[in-house]
Amino acid sequence: MMEAESRSFADAEINRCLTPEEKIQFLRQMFRIRRFEQTSLKAYNAGKMGGFLHLYTGQESVAVATISLLGENDHVITAYRDHGHALVCGMEMGECMAEFFGKATGSSKGKGGSMHLFAPDKRYWGGHGIVAGQTPLGLGIAYALKYKGIRGCCLCYLGDGAVNQGVFHESLNLASLMSLPVIYIIENNGYSMGTSLARSSAFKQMLAQRAEGYNIPWDHANGENIYEMRVKTQAAIERAHEESRPTVLEIATYRYYGHSVADANARKYRTPEEIEHYKTYHDPLRLWQKRLVDEGILTEEQADAIDHEARAEAEVASRFADESPFPTEADIFTDVYSEVDQPVGDGPHGTYFFN
Amino acid sequence: MPLITYRKALNDALAEELLRDENVVLLGEEVAEYNGAYKVTEGLWARFGSKRVVDTPISEAGFVGMAVGASMLGIRPVVELMFWSFSYVTFDQIINNAGCVRYMSGGQIACPIVIRGPANGGTNVGATHSHTPENFLANTPGLKVVCPATAYDAKGLMKAAIRDNDPVMFMENTLLYGEQWEVPEEEYLIPIGVADVKREGTDISLIAHGRAVLTCLKAAEILQAQHGISAEVVDLRSIRPLDEETLLASVRKTHRAVLVEENKPFCGVDAQIASLIQEKAFDELDAPIQRISALDAPAIYSPPLEKLQLPTPDRVVQKALSIC
Ligand SMILES: Cc1ncc(C[n+]2csc(CCOP(=O)(O)OP(=O)(O)O)c2C)c(N)n1
Ligand SMILES: [Mg+2]
Numbered sequence: 001m002m003e004a005e006s007r008s009f010a011d012a013e014i015n016r017c018l019t020p021e022e023k024i025q026f027l028r029q030m031f032r033i034r035r036f037e038q039t040s041l042k043a044y045n046a047g048k049m050g051g052f053l054h055l056y057t058g059q060e061s062v063a064v065a066t067i068s069l070l071g072e073n074d075h076v077i078t079a080y081r082d083h084g085h086a087l088v089c090g091m092e093m094g095e096c097m098a099e100f101f102g103k104a105t106g107s108s109k110g111k112g113g114s115m116h117l118f119a120p121d122k123r124y125w126g127g128h129g130i131v132a133g134q135t136p137l138g139l140g141i142a143y144a145l146k147y148k149g150i151r152g153c154c155l156c157y158l159g160d161g162a163v164n165q166g167v168f169h170e171s172l173n174l175a176s177l178m179s180l181p182v183i184y185i186i187e188n189n190g191y192s193m194g195t196s197l198a199r200s201s202a203f204k205q206m207l208a209q210r211a212e213g214y215n216i217p218w219d220h221a222n223g224e225n226i227y228e229m230r231v232k233t234q235a236a237i238e239r240a241h242e243e244s245r246p247t248v249l250e251i252a253t254y255r256y257y258g259h260s261v262a263d264a265n266a267r268k269y270r271t272p273e274e275i276e277h278y279k280t281y282h283d284p285l286r287l288w289q290k291r292l293v294d295e296g297i298l299t300e301e302q303a304d305a306i307d308h309e310a311r312a313e314a315e316v317a318s319r320f321a322d323e324s325p326f327p328t329e330a331d332i333f334t335d336v337y338s339e340v341d342q343p344v345g346d347g348p349h350g351t352y353f354f355n
Numbered sequence: 356m357p358l359i360t361y362r363k364a365l366n367d368a369l370a371e372e373l374l375r376d377e378n379v380v381l382l383g384e385e386v387a388e389y390n391g392a393y394k395v396t397e398g399l400w401a402r403f404g405s406k407r408v409v410d411t412p413i414s415e416a417g418f419v420g421m422a423v424g425a426s427m428l429g430i431r432p433v434v435e436l437m438f439w440s441f442s443y444v445t446f447d448q449i450i451n452n453a454g455c456v457r458y459m460s461g462g463q464i465a466c467p468i469v470i471r472g473p474a475n476g477g478t479n480v481g482a483t484h485s486h487t488p489e490n491f492l493a494n495t496p497g498l499k500v501v502c503p504a505t506a507y508d509a510k511g512l513m514k515a516a517i518r519d520n521d522p523v524m525f526m527e528n529t530l531l532y533g534e535q536w537e538v539p540e541e542e543y544l545i546p547i548g549v550a551d552v553k554r555e556g557t558d559i560s561l562i563a564h565g566r567a568v569l570t571c572l573k574a575a576e577i578l579q580a581q582h583g584i585s586a587e588v589v590d591l592r593s594i595r596p597l598d599e600e601t602l603l604a605s606v607r608k609t610h611r612a613v614l615v616e617e618n619k620p621f622c623g624v625d626a627q628i629a630s631l632i633q634e635k636a637f638d639e640l641d642a643p644i645q646r647i648s649a650l651d652a653p654a655i656y657s658p659p660l661e662k663l664q665l666p667t668p669d670r671v672v673q674k675a676l677s678i679c
Contacts, residue, residue: 135420137421141425166416335460354631
């Protein structure tokens with residue numbers, strides 16, 4: 001039965017139209033995220049960066065599958081576990097790694113850090129460090145699209161812990177009330193820091209079901225299955241594009257590392273067996289690789305070559321970050337006020353900084 | 356020049372900007388069909404329609420955040436808070452998102468939003484509805500904060516705020532909405548960051564913002580009439596950016612300063628001003644800087660006492676006399 005369901009996702013129009021090269025590209029993107037993060041972890045442990053580093057390892061398929069469907073007027077915004085989304089949206093490894101290292105060549109010139117990667121030119125709006133703080137921003141992006149009469153949508157990602165923030169519920173109410181083309185994707189990895197889903201959320205069947213109370217359609221998907229996620233996401237995108245209506249889509253996934261690299265209890269709130277089980281039986285990258293081999297469009301050798309390229313790309317990014325200069329002290333005061341950076345008329349007027 | 360109310364001046368500014376730029380949108384609780392809780396947006400929904408003037412549910416964190424997100428894509432939302440006191444449920448959206456997104460994106464994202472509404476005590480609505488958060492918000496680099504004291508300033512600053520590419524926190528005053536001032540019919544803008552000497556004087560500088568400016572003007576009249584003291588009244592108008600030059604020039608001229616605000620004293624705006632003056636004009640001072648703020652307790656409800664809690668002309672006069 002599960003086999004049959006799985007096949008039906010693969011056979012869905014949206015997946016049947018995929019070329020072998022596109023399918024291989026999904027694998028390539030997952031390898032790129034994974035090797036990029038492994039390299040960043042090494043750099044973190046070598047003291048190359050400060051603060052937090054929230055690894056997406058284990059969840060790569062979610063960003064790859066969902067973002068694969070976006071067109072030129074569709075936008076993305078997420079929380080601090082943002083490396084995967086950033087790379088899939090087209091950000092370069094080098095600018096991201098340099099941002100982690102706090103370098104002037106970073107995507108935000110070293111002003112944001114790993115939680116705050118942005119590329120508005122790629123319709124990727126970050127990268128936000130406050131749990132659920134991005135949820136009304138995603139709504140606002142959808143609002144702007146509708147206001148301008150643009151047929152598009154915004155994918156707004158959040159975690160299973162973020163669903164308990166009031167502002168997310170306010171956003172759901174507004175999304176439905178104002179009929180806005182926003183798609184909330186709950187990446188349910190089972191934990192919010194050290195707190196399991198069972199200890200953080202009251203719900204009936206699914207977190208996404210809460211959408212019912214706001215008259216918003218909802219669905220769920222298995223994060224191991226790229227075909228399934230594409231089918232479910234496509235339905236949400238069509239709803240957004242055709243009817244300007246929101247959707248809540250919950251995706252079951254799992255993170256292999258601690259909440260962040262600095263998670264002191266990474267091995268305490270879940271068993272090593274649980275983690276091993278996921279890695280062995282549910283790794284989305286390996287499962288996709290196997291599927292492509294089974295489909296006869298990829299050999300193991302070709303997969304290894306893709307992996308190899310991803311590692312090499314990450315190494316180059318790491319070297320680039322390492323060799324890049326830090327921002328200067330004067331850079332502390334740029335990008336605070338646009339009027340200071342780009343004066344208009346006879347401005348800027350008055351004192352902006354009180355040192 | 357026609358005399359118009361502070362409310363009408365704001366209304367005119369909003370209407371002119373709605374007309375000028377199709378990306379300007381007014382959002383907030385009761386701003387459209389109800390015509391605004393304080394009638395600042397009166398008639399605008401009827402004139403501009405539901406796309407441009409939008410009623411929201413009581414959901415400040417949600418709709419302020421939504422407006423911040425929309426502004427990142429080039430919409431210019433003017434969001435009304437029924438009271439600035441209610442900004443406290445949306446501080447995250449204001450400070451972390453509006454205030455930080457430009458910086459954290461390395462200058463890639465602009466947030467041209469205006470958040471406006473009344474921020475004042477003195478109306479017997481109790482502590483929860485009487486907050487004046489200009490000091491909190493001016494503490495966030497990335498935000499601009501303005502507090503107009505007259506209809507003329509309200510209009511010119513509102514138009515500048517809407518055209519500004521950074522988030523502007525615009526603080527009005529319910530006690531001023533019905534007051535009238537001369538406002539020209541021709542279009543004008545007041546740049547943010549420029550103070551205004553509301554009354555010239557030679558003996559002492561009374562430096563204030565918001566309604567406290569009017570308190571100082573009354574005090575200046577008393578000082579002149581009853582004590583022969585010529586007081587200069589400097590209206591900051593904008594808190595951040597701050598027109599240091601104008602206020603320091605006044606102090607260099609008069610050599611005495613009383614700082615007056617309706618904000619609370621601890622880390623109030625005037626704590627910053629006092630620090631600036633002593634740092635940059637210490638040798639010019641003939642007397643210690645004095646401060647008058649709201650009396651340092653939650654806003655009391657009891658009407659006669661609340662009047663005493665805010666700075667009065669009499670308190671300003673007494674303070675001025677203590678150093679003249
Ligand atoms: C408002 C707020 N509270 C707490 C935190 C600290 N914090 C950061 S992430 C996190 C857990 C969130 O878990 P979840 O939403 O499931 O996302 P995940 O980390 O699993 O991707 C916490 C408690 C924060 N950043 N913001
Ligand atoms: Mg989680």
